[in-house]
Amino acid sequence: MVNDFSSCYSVSRQVRAQQKNQRPMCIWLTGLSGSGKSTLSTQLEQVLHARGLHTMVLDGDIVRQGLCRDLGMSDADRSENIRRVAEVARLMVEAGLIVIVALISPFRKDRQAARELFAEGEFLEVFVDAPLETCSARDPKGLYAKVRSGQIKNFTGVDSPYEAPEHPDVHIRSAENDVVACVQSILGRMGLRDVQ
Known part of the structure; x- marks a missing residue:
C-alpha cells in the first residue's frame, strides 16, 4: 500500500516534479546476472539526462x-536488500526523480512489494531477459566461472531460483536486441518519444 507523505513535507512531490518538468517514476530492471541490466540502466540514464531529465541509478553492485x-x-537477505532499495527509490521518486533500479531481484513477492510502495503508473517492471547460456558466456564479472569452479554457491539462475516476471511492464530480450532498441522500448512505455 502506498503511504501518503504529503503531510510530512512542506514542499510537495507535485511541486518537486513541476520544478524538474518531469513525471517521477521508478524503472525496475530485473534479470539474471549478465542479462544486461547495468548496461541498459547506464544507457537509459544517459539518454534521459540528454533530454534534461533528472535521474538516479541504484545498481545492485553499488548498493x-x-x-x-x-x-x-x-x-x-536478498529480500531485505530489495526492501531497502525499494524504500530508497520511493524517497527519490518523492523528490521528483526518475529512478532506475538494476537488481537481479529474483523473487516475485519482493518485486510486487516494491511495486506496492508506488502510486499507479509510477513503477515500471522491466524484465531484462537473456538465456542462462548467454549470461554465462558474457560473464562480465567472472561470477559464472566461479560458480563452475565451486567458489560461489546459491547463485541465482544456477543453484538458486529466479522467478521471471509473469506480466512485466516491459519485456526486453537483450540477447536478440541491441541496447539502443532496448532503451527505446523502455522510453515508449514511459510515454516519451524516441530520443535520437
Missing part, C-alpha cells in the same frame, strides 16, 4: 557496497 553491505546472499 551492496554501502546501504546493504551487511547483507549476505540468503533468501531473507
Whole structure:
C-alpha cells in the first residue's frame, strides 16, 4: 500500500516534479546476472539526462557496497536488500526523480512489494531477459566461472531460483536486441518519444 507523505513535507512531490518538468517514476530492471541490466540502466540514464531529465541509478553492485553491505546472499537477505532499495527509490521518486533500479531481484513477492510502495503508473517492471547460456558466456564479472569452479554457491539462475516476471511492464530480450532498441522500448512505455 502506498503511504501518503504529503503531510510530512512542506514542499510537495507535485511541486518537486513541476520544478524538474518531469513525471517521477521508478524503472525496475530485473534479470539474471549478465542479462544486461547495468548496461541498459547506464544507457537509459544517459539518454534521459540528454533530454534534461533528472535521474538516479541504484545498481545492485553499488548498493551492496554501502546501504546493504551487511547483507549476505540468503533468501531473507536478498529480500531485505530489495526492501531497502525499494524504500530508497520511493524517497527519490518523492523528490521528483526518475529512478532506475538494476537488481537481479529474483523473487516475485519482493518485486510486487516494491511495486506496492508506488502510486499507479509510477513503477515500471522491466524484465531484462537473456538465456542462462548467454549470461554465462558474457560473464562480465567472472561470477559464472566461479560458480563452475565451486567458489560461489546459491547463485541465482544456477543453484538458486529466479522467478521471471509473469506480466512485466516491459519485456526486453537483450540477447536478440541491441541496447539502443532496448532503451527505446523502455522510453515508449514511459510515454516519451524516441530520443535520437
